[in-house]
Amino acid sequence: xxxxxxxxxxxxxxxxxxxxxxxxxxxxxxxxxxxxxxxxxxxxxxxxxxxxxxxxxxxxxxxxxxxxxxxxxxxxxxxxxxxxxxxxxxxxxxxxxxxxxxxxxxxxxxxxxxxxxxxxxxxxxxxxxxxxxxxxxxxxxxxxxxxxxxxxxxxxxxxxxxxxxxxxxxxxxxxxxxxxxxxxxxxxxxxxxxxxxxxxxxxxxxxxxxxxxxxxxxxxxxxxxxxxxxxxxxxxxxxxxxxxxxxxxxxxxxxxxxxxxxxxxxxxxxxxxxxxxxxxxxxxxxxxxxxxxxxxxxxxxxxxxxxxxxxxxxxxxxxxxxxxxxxxxxxxxxxxxxxxxxxxxxxxxxxxxxxxxxxxxxxxxxxxxxxxxxxxxxxxxxxxxxxxxxxxxxxxxxxxxxxxxxxxxxxxxxxxxxxxxxxxxxxxxx
Amino acid sequence: xxxxxxxxxxxxxxxxxxxxxxxxxxxxxxxxxxxxxxxxxxxxxxxxxxxxxxxxxxxxxxxxxxxxxxxxxxxxxxxxxxxxxxxxxxxxxxxxxxxxxxxxxxxxxxxxxxxxxxxxxxxxxxxxxxxxxxxxxxxxxxxxxxxxxxxxxxxxxxxxxxxxxxxxxxxxxxxxxxxxxxxxxxxxxxxxxxxxxxxxxxxxxxxxxxxxxxxxxxxxxxxxxxxxxxxxxxxxxxxxxxxxxxxxxxxxxxxxxxxxxxxxxxxxxxxxxxxxxxxxxxxxxxxxxxxxxxxxxxxxxxxxxxxxxxxxxxxxxxxxxxxxxxxxxxxxxxxxxxxxxxxxxxxxxxxxxxxxxxxxxxxxxxxxxxxxxxxxxxxxxxxxxxxxxxxxxxxxxxxxxxxxxxxxxxxxxxxxxxxxxxxxxxxxxx
Numbered sequence: 001x002x003x004x005x006x007x008x009x010x011x012x013x014x015x016x017x018x019x020x021x022x023x024x025x026x027x028x029x030x031x032x033x034x035x036x037x038x039x040x041x042x043x044x045x046x047x048x049x050x051x052x053x054x055x056x057x058x059x060x061x062x063x064x065x066x067x068x069x070x071x072x073x074x075x076x077x078x079x080x081x082x083x084x085x086x087x088x089x090x091x092x093x094x095x096x097x098x099x100x101x102x103x104x105x106x107x108x109x110x111x112x113x114x115x116x117x118x119x120x121x122x123x124x125x126x127x128x129x130x131x132x133x134x135x136x137x138x139x140x141x142x143x144x145x146x147x148x149x150x151x152x153x154x155x156x157x158x159x160x161x162x163x164x165x166x167x168x169x170x171x172x173x174x175x176x177x178x179x180x181x182x183x184x185x186x187x188x189x190x191x192x193x194x195x196x197x198x199x200x201x202x203x204x205x206x207x208x209x210x211x212x213x214x215x216x217x218x219x220x221x222x223x224x225x226x227x228x229x230x231x232x233x234x235x236x237x238x239x240x241x242x243x244x245x246x247x248x249x250x251x252x253x254x255x256x257x258x259x260x261x262x263x264x265x266x267x268x269x270x271x272x273x274x275x276x277x278x279x280x281x282x283x284x285x286x287x288x289x290x291x292x293x294x295x296x297x298x299x300x301x302x303x304x305x306x307x308x309x310x311x312x313x314x315x316x317x318x319x320x321x322x323x324x325x326x327x328x329x330x331x332x333x334x335x336x337x338x339x340x341x342x343x344x345x346x347x348x349x350x351x352x353x354x355x356x357x358x359x360x361x362x363x364x365x366x367x368x369x370x371x372x373x374x375x376x377x378x379x380x381x382x383x384x385x386x387x388x389x390x391x392x393x394x395x396x397x398x399x400x401x402x403x404x405x406x407x408x409x410x411x412x413x414x415x416x417x418x419x420x421x422x423x424x425x426x427x428x429x430x
Numbered sequence: 431x432x433x434x435x436x437x438x439x440x441x442x443x444x445x446x447x448x449x450x451x452x453x454x455x456x457x458x459x460x461x462x463x464x465x466x467x468x469x470x471x472x473x474x475x476x477x478x479x480x481x482x483x484x485x486x487x488x489x490x491x492x493x494x495x496x497x498x499x500x501x502x503x504x505x506x507x508x509x510x511x512x513x514x515x516x517x518x519x520x521x522x523x524x525x526x527x528x529x530x531x532x533x534x535x536x537x538x539x540x541x542x543x544x545x546x547x548x549x550x551x552x553x554x555x556x557x558x559x560x561x562x563x564x565x566x567x568x569x570x571x572x573x574x575x576x577x578x579x580x581x582x583x584x585x586x587x588x589x590x591x592x593x594x595x596x597x598x599x600x601x602x603x604x605x606x607x608x609x610x611x612x613x614x615x616x617x618x619x620x621x622x623x624x625x626x627x628x629x630x631x632x633x634x635x636x637x638x639x640x641x642x643x644x645x646x647x648x649x650x651x652x653x654x655x656x657x658x659x660x661x662x663x664x665x666x667x668x669x670x671x672x673x674x675x676x677x678x679x680x681x682x683x684x685x686x687x688x689x690x691x692x693x694x695x696x697x698x699x700x701x702x703x704x705x706x707x708x709x710x711x712x713x714x715x716x717x718x719x720x721x722x723x724x725x726x727x728x729x730x731x732x733x734x735x736x737x738x739x740x741x742x743x744x745x746x747x748x749x750x751x752x753x754x755x756x757x758x759x760x761x762x763x764x765x766x767x768x769x770x771x772x773x774x775x776x777x778x779x780x781x782x783x784x785x786x787x788x789x790x791x792x793x794x795x796x797x798x799x800x801x802x803x804x805x806x807x808x809x810x811x812x813x814x815x816x817x818x819x820x821x822x823x824x825x826x827x828x829x830x831x832x833x834x835x836x837x838x839x840x841x842x843x844x845x846x847x848x849x850x851x852x853x854x855x856x857x858x859x860x
Contacts, residue, residue: 068802072810075817076761109802215755275752276817278759305817306803311741315748322705322749325645329708331506372498372539373736375849376856380502387505387706387735392822419805426806 002028002401004039005366006048009381011055012356013340019333020381025054027362030173030400034358047396051369053381055336056355057116057397058309058365059343062208062247062268062297064122064144065131066102068109069094069425070302079214079277087302091123093429099124101421103131106307108413111137111405113308113391116363116398119245119268119297119347121181121208125160129168132176135412136404138363140347141168142181142208147192158195165203174352175400179206179245184213185221185229190236200241206348207241209233212256213248214279230256239263243348247297250274250282257290266293266346269338271315272306273299285320285329295343310391313339317386332386366396432458432831434469435796436478439811441485442786443770449763450811455484457792460603460830464788477826481799483811485766486785487546487827488739488795489773492638492677492698492727494552494574495561496532498539499524499855500732509644509707517732521553523859529554531851533561536737538843541567541835543738543821546793546828549675549698549727549777551611551638555590559598562606565842566834568793570777571598572611572638577622588625595633604782605830609636609675614643615651615659620666630671636778637671639663642686643678644709660686669693673778677727680704680712687720696723696776699768701745702736703729715750715759725773740821743769747816762816796826 005025012021012035024039025032067087074086094102099122110118117138120128125141132139143164145157161180169178180196182188188196200207212218212229221229230252233239239259247268252260260267269284284294296316298307313335320330330338344354353363369377373388397405404411435455442451442465454469455462497517504516524532529552540548547568550558555571562569573594575587591610599608610626612618618626630637642648642659655662660682663669669689677698682690690697699714714724726746728737743765750760760768774784783793799807803818827835834841 069806071803071806071818072813073806075810075813076758078757082757105802105805112802272748275748276757278751278755278757280755281752301803301818305813308803308820315745318702318705318745319752321708322711325708325710327508327512327706327708328506370849372535372542372845372848373501373731373738375535375852376499376501376503376860377849378853378856378860380505383502383505383735388501388731390738390820390822392820415802418802419800419807422805423808426808430806430808 002026002033002044004041004044004046005054006041006046008048009053010035010356011053011336011382011385013056013336014355014357025356027401030361032356032358032360032362035356051377053367053369054356054364055385056340056353057363057399058114058339059295059347059354060110060115060118060297060307060309061245061266061295061343061346062270062299063106063118063120063307064300065106065118065120065128065307066099066122067300067302068106068307069098069102069422071305073302073430075305079279082277090429096124096127098425098429100127100131101418101425103128104135104413104418105422106301107131107135107137108410108415108418109301109307111135111397111410112394112408113310114365114394114397115307115309116365117343117347117353119179119208121183125164126167129164129176133171136399136402138175138353138399140177140179142179144181144183145192145196146183146187147189154192158199161196161199165205169205177206179208181208184210185232186217193236193238197238197241204242206243206245207238208245209247211246211249212251215251218251228253228256230259234259234263239265245346248274248279248282250280257287257292261290261292266295268297268346269294269316270297270299271319272312273303275315277303281319281323283323284316285324288330288334293342293345294338295346296338308391309339310389313386332383335386336382362401363399365394365398367393368395369393432456432463432474434471434474434476435484436471436476438478439483440465440786441483441766441812441815443486443766444785444787455786457831460791462786462788462790462792465786481807483797483799484786484794485815486770486783487793487829488544488769489725489777489784490540490545490548490727490737490739491675491696491725491773491776492700492729493536493548493550493737494730495536495548495550495558495737496529496552497730497732498536498737499528499532499852501735503732503860505735509709512707520859526554526557528855528859530557530561531848531855533558534565534843534848535852536731537561537565537567538840538845538848539731539737541565541827541840542824542838543740544795544824544827545737545739546795547773547777547783549609549638551613555594556597559594559606563601566829566832568605568783568829570607570609572609574611574613575622575626576613576617577619584622588629591626591629595635599635607636609638611638614640615662616647623666623668627668627671634672636673636675637668638675639677641676641679642681645681648681658683658686660689664689664693669695675776678704678709678712680710687717687722691720691722696725698727698776699724699746700727700729701749702742703733705745707733711749711753713753714746715754718760718764723772723775724768725776726768738821739769740819743816762813765816766812792828792831794828795824797823798825799823
């Protein structure tokens with residue numbers, strides 16, 4: 001039993017195929033079995049219709065999903081004022097169950113906007129894992145660490161990382177992966193970073209960190225360490241982790257870019273959050289020319305204020321064109337790549353997701369193009385997705401062959417119950 | 431007979447009220463009659479429900495609505511290449527009926543995304559007027575003129591402007607207004623601009639023009655005229671028109687800004703189009719500090735690629751924060767103002783639309799906030815609209831008391847018929 005998408009527009013993102021093909025897509029179990037034409041209809045649920053388009057699900061390479069609870073709490077504030085006076089004080093009040101409810105709210109939004117994979121960083125990650133297990137989305141989780149100087153607390157953070165790996169790493173045929181999550185250079189000591197690096201190497205997992213998000217951060221680290229953030233991470237060996245996902249990376253000089261390229265660091269580019277917090281605009285066009293791998297992330301909902309990868313994609317391309325005064329910068333297809341194949345590379349799972357391809361996991365989304373903003377519909381569907389599409393047009397989100405959202409209805413989340421739970425939490429913490 | 435919105439969240443944009451009020455809104459005929467609480471239910475269609483929000487409809491101060499036909503035609507090209515090699519050649523093939531069909535397609539998209547008023551510039555404007563008359567949207571139209579040097583053609587363009595004023599200016603209690611539309615300085619001679627200025631003054635209408643859209647345009651005009659575009663327009667008296675709507679205005683120096691402020695020129699800021707064409711980013715934050723009036727526009731769908739004012743609003747605020755490295759720049763409420771009250775000022779109709787206020791025309795939109803991206807829903811609804819809202823959440827668009835879109839259905843446009851007509855046109859011209 002499986003699904004047959006019949007005579008449908010496909011943007012496979014597979015470089016061996018044309019950008020858009022009209023054809024059939026067959027799924028059995030969790031896998032894509034075949035892409036072709038006139039595949040037999042027998043024994044499968046058949047999906048067909050006018051103006052439907054299927055493409056790989058979006059890969060959100062950087063978020064803090066439970067922060068959906070803090071959406072709209074402290075807008076229009078400068079980054080450090082926002083963190084110090086709004087976000088961090090209220091976060092101390094969050095219970096484990098709050099983190100779980102926040103994760104469900106965020107996952108609901110992601111499934112409704114076509115995200116099939118996300119990489120998270122937060123506290124109480126076993127509760128985010130619980131939400132991932134229950135909802136069926138693909139989720140990579142990292143326990144965000146901040147060095148406290150309190151030996152017991154710092155050891156507990158490392159122990160929690162080890163437990164998280166024991167309990168969830170490679171769960172459900174690798175649907176969940178665990179990464180170390182040192183929050184940033186400026187919130188971690190050298191020794192604490194090294195302790196996490198040791199775990200990462202021993203357990204063969206990835207490492208997820210915020211780097212070079214603001215000018216101030218860059219300048220402070222240069223002042224403190226006599227090196228740029230990238231040079232510092234390279235100096236202490238952190239970039240030799242099995243793989244590194246580095247969020248933001250706005251202020252990289254040429255030398256930094258060379259290191260990032262050489263070490264194969266993946267960048268999680270978060271254009272909307274970088275704008276909203278007044279952090280700046282990464283010149284991704286330059287990074288791509290260097291051959292650096294760049295994926296896209298939404299960051300948390302309190303600095304965006306959505307978890308909508310289609311919107312993020314559109315910001316990404318628009319900003320590169322405007323910043324470089326070059327309408328040809330980051331064209332439509334390369335923009336789609338950032339949200340799919342490149343995101344998969346950043347998360348080290350490009351052998352199983354990010355394109356529609358035989359043998360790959362069936363992580364995909366379907367658009368209904370019967371909306372005025374897709375017309376004229378005759379040509380250039382890649383441009384339509386990159387520049388005109390809206391997440392409300394996505395009528396199916398499937399992960400590992402399971403439809404988790406169909407016709408705008410969530411199949412694994414009781415959203416009304418979640419809304420009620422969110423309201424109870426807000427009444428208590430805000 | 432009218433409409434009573436009952437116990438609903440209202441963002442009135444009226445500076446004499448709090449930003450968000452919970453209350454009732456009564457409409458009779460085309461007008462807002464009362465805003466209050468516990469208004470009697472008698473003899474009105476009552477609209478009530480959980481988590482509904484009503485605000486003024488969006489005012490799109492600059493578009494070329496019929497260019498919806500060219501959406502996705504020539505993306506990722508530099509402005510002048512895009513105009514010279516893609517847009518202008520295909521535009522010569524457009525028939526009058528094509529312009530009408532393109533206008534219907536664009537108006538459909540605008541009504542579905544909450545726009546109640548737009549200012550257009552194109553050719554064959556009587557056909558755009560026809561679409562405005564039929565669909566019920568509020569539309570201001572300007573006949574775009576390009577000086578040809580062919581005396582007969584240039585005279586015809588001026589005659590068409592006069593006819594357009596005769597036939598449509600102030601139609602349906604001022605639902606339609608006519609403006610002169612000299613395309614730009616670089617496409618019009620001084621004498622041709624002066625001829626249009628004479629008409630504008632004699633007929634007491636507005637003037638709509640593209641100014642300072644690109645660095646190149648700025649530099650070329652300085653080279654040719656020894657003055658900036660703004661200085662040149664001021665020099666020839668164009669800024670003394672009854673009112674001027676100036677699109678783009680990206681590259682204004684301090685002196686230009688002073689002139690714009692002094693002459694009361696309204697700016698139509700088009701952040702997405704300016705990004706997509708690689709034109710740049712206007713520092714609107716500076717303009718606002720000078721006290722200049724700035725509205726928002728989508729520009730045409732072929733350089734955006736949507737006509738979605740909510741998205742435009744979000745780009746506007748995000749860009750100001752990112753460009754100025756200042757998270758406090760263009761806050762949520764000021765962003766909503768740009769799309770409503772300030773847009774009304776730019777179009778010289780702030781005495782009748784742009785806020786919810788007794789005696790004003792009932793041009794409004796209603797959101798259904800039952801979506802994960804509005805949660806937590808407890809507070810800060812202004813931020814939710816500015817930073818999280820999606821146009822698909824708009825479930826009613828009303829102009830002059832008439833619901834033109836209800837529950838995502840267009841009441842005055844046969845959209846399937848329009849799609850077919852669009853396909854026929856594309857088959858012929860592209």
